[in-house]
Amino acid sequence: MLIAICVAGYLSLVVASGGAFASGNAVQTFFQFLPVPVLIGLAQMIALSVGQLNLAVGALGGFLACAMGVLMADLGVPAPAAIVIGLALGAAVGALTGALVVFTRINGFIVTLATMTILIGAQYRLVGTRTVSDYSPGLKEFGQASVLNIPLVFLLALGVAALVAMFFRAAAPGRRMLASGSNPLAATLSGVSNDRSVILAHTLSGLVVAITAVVTVAVSPGVNRSIGGDWLLPSFAAPIIGGAVLTGGTAVVLGTVLAAFIVRLVDSARAEFSLQPSWVNFVVGAVVLGTVVLTRARETRRSGGSS
Amino acid sequence: MIVADQLVKVFPGVRALDGASLRLEAGSVHALLGENGAGKSTLIKILTGVQRPDQGRLLIGGEAVTLRSPTEAAQAGIGAVHQERNLIPAFSVAENIALQRLPIRRGLVDRAHMRAEARRILGLLDVDLDPDVRVDRLSVAQRQLVEIAKALYGESRVLLLDEPTASVSPAEAELLFTVVRKLADSGAGVLFVSHKLEEVFAICDTVTVLRDGRTVLDAEPIADHARDDLIDLMVGRSREALSFPPRPPATQPAVLELDRISTAAGHREVSLSVRPGEIVGLYGLVGSGRSELAKALLGLEPIESGSVRVRGKNVVIKDVRQALAKHRIGYVTENRKEEGLFLDQPVSRNIAVTVWGRIAGALGHVSPAREGELVSMWVDRLGIKLASSRQLAGQLSGGNQQKVSLAKWLAAETEILIIDEPTVGIDVRTKGAFHELIWGLAADGMAILLITSDLAEMITLADRVLVMRDFRIRGELDNDHHYDRTSQAVIRLIHSKEI
Numbered sequence: 001m002l003i004a005i006c007v008a009g010y011l012s013l014v015v016a017s018g019g020a021f022a023s024g025n026a027v028q029t030f031f032q033f034l035p036v037p038v039l040i041g042l043a044q045m046i047a048l049s050v051g052q053l054n055l056a057v058g059a060l061g062g063f064l065a066c067a068m069g070v071l072m073a074d075l076g077v078p079a080p081a082a083i084v085i086g087l088a089l090g091a092a093v094g095a096l097t098g099a100l101v102v103f104t105r106i107n108g109f110i111v112t113l114a115t116m117t118i119l120i121g122a123q124y125r126l127v128g129t130r131t132v133s134d135y136s137p138g139l140k141e142f143g144q145a146s147v148l149n150i151p152l153v154f155l156l157a158l159g160v161a162a163l164v165a166m167f168f169r170a171a172a173p174g175r176r177m178l179a180s181g182s183n184p185l186a187a188t189l190s191g192v193s194n195d196r197s198v199i200l201a202h203t204l205s206g207l208v209v210a211i212t213a214v215v216t217v218a219v220s221p222g223v224n225r226s227i228g229g230d231w232l233l234p235s236f237a238a239p240i241i242g243g244a245v246l247t248g249g250t251a252v253v254l255g256t257v258l259a260a261f262i263v264r265l266v267d268s269a270r271a272e273f274s275l276q277p278s279w280v281n282f283v284v285g286a287v288v289l290g291t292v293v294l295t296r297a298r299e300t301r302r303s304g305g306s307s
Numbered sequence: 308m309i310v311a312d313q314l315v316k317v318f319p320g321v322r323a324l325d326g327a328s329l330r331l332e333a334g335s336v337h338a339l340l341g342e343n344g345a346g347k348s349t350l351i352k353i354l355t356g357v358q359r360p361d362q363g364r365l366l367i368g369g370e371a372v373t374l375r376s377p378t379e380a381a382q383a384g385i386g387a388v389h390q391e392r393n394l395i396p397a398f399s400v401a402e403n404i405a406l407q408r409l410p411i412r413r414g415l416v417d418r419a420h421m422r423a424e425a426r427r428i429l430g431l432l433d434v435d436l437d438p439d440v441r442v443d444r445l446s447v448a449q450r451q452l453v454e455i456a457k458a459l460y461g462e463s464r465v466l467l468l469d470e471p472t473a474s475v476s477p478a479e480a481e482l483l484f485t486v487v488r489k490l491a492d493s494g495a496g497v498l499f500v501s502h503k504l505e506e507v508f509a510i511c512d513t514v515t516v517l518r519d520g521r522t523v524l525d526a527e528p529i530a531d532h533a534r535d536d537l538i539d540l541m542v543g544r545s546r547e548a549l550s551f552p553p554r555p556p557a558t559q560p561a562v563l564e565l566d567r568i569s570t571a572a573g574h575r576e577v578s579l580s581v582r583p584g585e586i587v588g589l590y591g592l593v594g595s596g597r598s599e600l601a602k603a604l605l606g607l608e609p610i611e612s613g614s615v616r617v618r619g620k621n622v623v624i625k626d627v628r629q630a631l632a633k634h635r636i637g638y639v640t641e642n643r644k645e646e647g648l649f650l651d652q653p654v655s656r657n658i659a660v661t662v663w664g665r666i667a668g669a670l671g672h673v674s675p676a677r678e679g680e681l682v683s684m685w686v687d688r689l690g691i692k693l694a695s696s697r698q699l700a701g702q703l704s705g706g707n708q709q710k711v712s713l714a715k716w717l718a719a720e721t722e723i724l725i726i727d728e729p730t731v732g733i734d735v736r737t738k739g740a741f742h743e744l745i746w747g748l749a750a751d752g753m754a755i756l757l758i759t760s761d762l763a764e765m766i767t768l769a770d771r772v773l774v775m776r777d778f779r780i781r782g783e784l785d786n787d788h789h790y791d792r793t794s795q796a797v798i799r800l801i802h803s804k805e806i
Contacts, residue, residue, distance in 0.1 A: 175406075182396065189387075192406065
């Protein structure tokens with residue numbers, strides 16, 4: 001069903017734009033900026049899989065992107081080292097968030113709300129009002145490179161998605177995370193540590209956010225304090241439209257990727273027809289709300305029918 | 308093969324276990340019996356590493372062990388099927404069985420091995436189930452079998468079954484018993500906890516009885532005991548019911564009547580009535596549908612058929628607000644922490660919440676003075692001990708919290724009060740004070756429906772006792788406040804054979 005919406009949406013966009021949207025250039029741009037919604041959606045989906053949520057997706061991404069930019073441009077750190085530092089930092093912030101949730105027993109919503117604010121402050125502190133653009137040409141080249149007209153960064157995002165899918169389908173820690181998310185009590189009685197699942201979920205979520213930051217640094221002409229500011233809504237939109245259950249226990253990688261595609265479509269349509277950016281928020285918000293209401297209605301009907 | 312020796316476990320306000328012992332032998336099915344609150348569940352939780360005893364020893368194969376977690380219990384060869392369902396609905400049968408220790412090959416879950424292992428265990432049980440099917444597609448009984456298979460995963464030699472037949476049909480229970488028998492014959496030790504004495508006599512070899520956290524019958528052959536002996540042991544003869552000055556018999560017409568009520572929650576043909584100045588006890592085992600009945604009455608669960616009459620008139624109660632405002636019915640919930648109180652709010656607000664509408668001024672303003680007056684009146688009347696009415700409800704002791712939760716309804720001038728498990732987790736002294744309070748309310752003309760699992764409490768307070776089982780009323784007894792006689796009559800009704 002989602003696939004159908006994706007294809008239909010894309011085709012109608014092609015028609016509506018008078019074919020301009022089918023040109024190689026447009027296609028390439030479309031896919032070049034698709035990785036971000038895909039990856040942030042996955043990052044959120046990982047948090048949702050154990051029944052947590054991560055409000056700091058955009059803040060962490062923006063902070064890491066700026067941090068990597070500053071490391072390379074101002075401090076002359078070579079790109080590979082900066083990337084490794086960025087990835088490690090992302091995972092570390094995630095692990096810390098998870099540990100805070102577990103050890104203080106404070107709701108993950110509050111914890112990530114706080115880390116979000118802190119990270120936004122840190123991002124501003126790093127770059128102020130300037131745009132850092134004078135960094136590794138190699139990385140920027142990677143951001144523009146493509147194979148058969150398909151941008152490398154998009155393939156990277158698909159690779160990450162495949163790994164995440166594999167992790168939840170076949171790796172023991174992934175299965176345990178789903179068990180914790182689905183029924184924490186049952187998980188405990190089966191010797192699964194819910195605490196460990198929560199920490200791992202936040203760590204992986206942070207790591208995927210860091211990968212998103214790397215991609216952003218690569219595809220953007222420069223990084224500034226606005227990066228990550230508009231990630232929060234799409235990060236929830238992709239997994240929710242994709243079929244994730246907010247209370248945990250599901251990992252819908254394919255759904256998340258396809259839904260991210262739809263989010264990107266809305267964004268492209270906006271660019272194509274020079275609509276107000278707020279219009280995108282409106283549409284995406286409405287679609288998310290609609291999906292939740294629909295799912296809820298379906299669940300109620302199902303449980304009502306079986307009893 | 309597994310011995311629990313003089314276990315003691317204390318929770319705030321309650322000694323859940325107070326010298327409980329158990330000896331489970333290989334190759335036998337051992338019954339663990341006891342009334343509500345006797346300590347069976349706590350004992351099971353200790354044996355499965357979910358909780359640790361405060362005193363006493365646990366021996367496996369003659370060696371003292373400490374079980375710190377369910378995983379350690381599993382490693383020690385103890386598998387359990389708990390009362391709550393513990394499967395992951397979206398996972399396959401095989402994965403649920405193996406969840407405790409997922410087999411790993413080259414970093415990934417080894418599904419082939421998992422499936423083979425699941426098939427082997429299911430085969431052991433003679434159960435024909437596809438290991439690849441998702442658990443949420445199975446029937447309740449099939450899930451129960453998966454739980455047993457899961458408990459057996461990883462060479463468990465001891466199997467604990469906590470009320471395994473609570474939600475399965477007789478035919479399905481039969482299949483379960485065959486499986487249990489087979490396991491015992493192959494040398495496993497099975498501990499069988501059940502309220503259904505017929506089942507216990509049908510499949511158990513030996514029996515242990517707990518009462519008030521203490522072992523009163525220690526691993527004796529079940530054949531040596533008659534059914535009535537065991538009931539006497541479970542109930543005990545030691546406890547004396549407290550006695551209060553007699554109340555005049557309730558003669559006025561009933562204010563609350565249920566006439567053949569059936570509900571979506573599963574009640575069938577439930578009828579009862581309560582008169583002003585009368586305490587009607589509703590007794591039953593946990594899960595027999597008592598609290599659900601109270602909730603249905605207050606409009607929280609749909610009533611499908613039958614009628615509710617309040618003061619002689621047929622009514623449909625939509626919600627608690629209406630029950631209170633229109634019919635003067637209050638419900639003191641059993642979960643005072645989750646449902647009964649605002650723990651992080653001052654006591655005054657907790658008591659006054661039901662009456663704000665009444666005492667509010669013309670502009671909806673609640674005068675603190677008016678509120679304070681009302682609150683201090685109830686604090687005095689119920690003898691609630693607090694430093695000030697500004698104190699947060701969460702800081703009070705269990706007994707005082709419960710009094711606040713009651714005061715709230717009394718302040719609302721209720722005439723019909725449903726009180727659900729008023730003294731769970733409250734120490735003995737406060738319990739006595741509470742009983743006096745409830746007794747006094749009835750003497751003042753309140754109609755009270757008392758739901759309790761505490762038999763002594765029931766016999767102390769109730770004028771009549773209704774026994775509920777499986778969402779139906781199974782019998783009614785006039786209570787003469789004579790503990791021995793009434794308790795045995797009640798227990799016989801509970802354990803009476805299927806009608």
